[in-house]
Amino acid sequence: MAESLTLDLADAGATEAFGERLATALLRSGAAGLNVHLEGDLGAGKTTLVRGFLRRLGHAGRVPSPTYTLTEPYALAGWRIAHIDLYRIRDPRELADLGLRDTLGPAVVTLVEWPDHGAGHLPAADLRIGLQVSGSGRHLCCQALSVTGSSIVDLLAAIPGLQEPAAP
């Protein structure tokens, strides 16, 4: 079972393509749900990745950053999906006051930016995806944190065109 995968993403299109591949892996996995924590500084590409994920599942419209709304719900391909951005949250206890759990409702797929700002108030992550600026592109590390996460990493690794960078 694969526990992690690393990749270099040369441009925003590559980040979006990775999001699409993540959605493909989810569709192939038959998993009942998936919780993804997206880590990385402002501008690292987290929302760009989510955009590709949602497009692959059939979303045609805009993908607004949920910085102010905290969560944007989607219903796609039979999934209830929540795109969450906790950047503005300074204390996870604020989330209890805001009723994030109620807002999330029955979401079966969550994609969370700034998950550390919501520690203790979020579903346990199956996957942790870290993005880091690297030259003019980004370096991505995708780590499995559950059995479901491992099966997704296995499926991702099997999708053509998604190879780990060659060792230097």
Ligand SMILES: Nc1ncnc2c1ncn2[C@@H]1O[C@H](COP(=O)(O)OP(=O)(O)O)[C@@H](O)[C@H]1O
């Ligand atoms: N692999 C990449 N290489 C270069 N630029 C990228 C890459 N991925 C995303 N970007 C760009 O980075 C900027 C910030 O992306 P965004 O997804 O909004 O970041 P975040 O949600 O992490 O704050 C956007 O202009 C986007 O096009």
Ligand SMILES: [Mg+2]
């Ligand atoms: Mg963002």
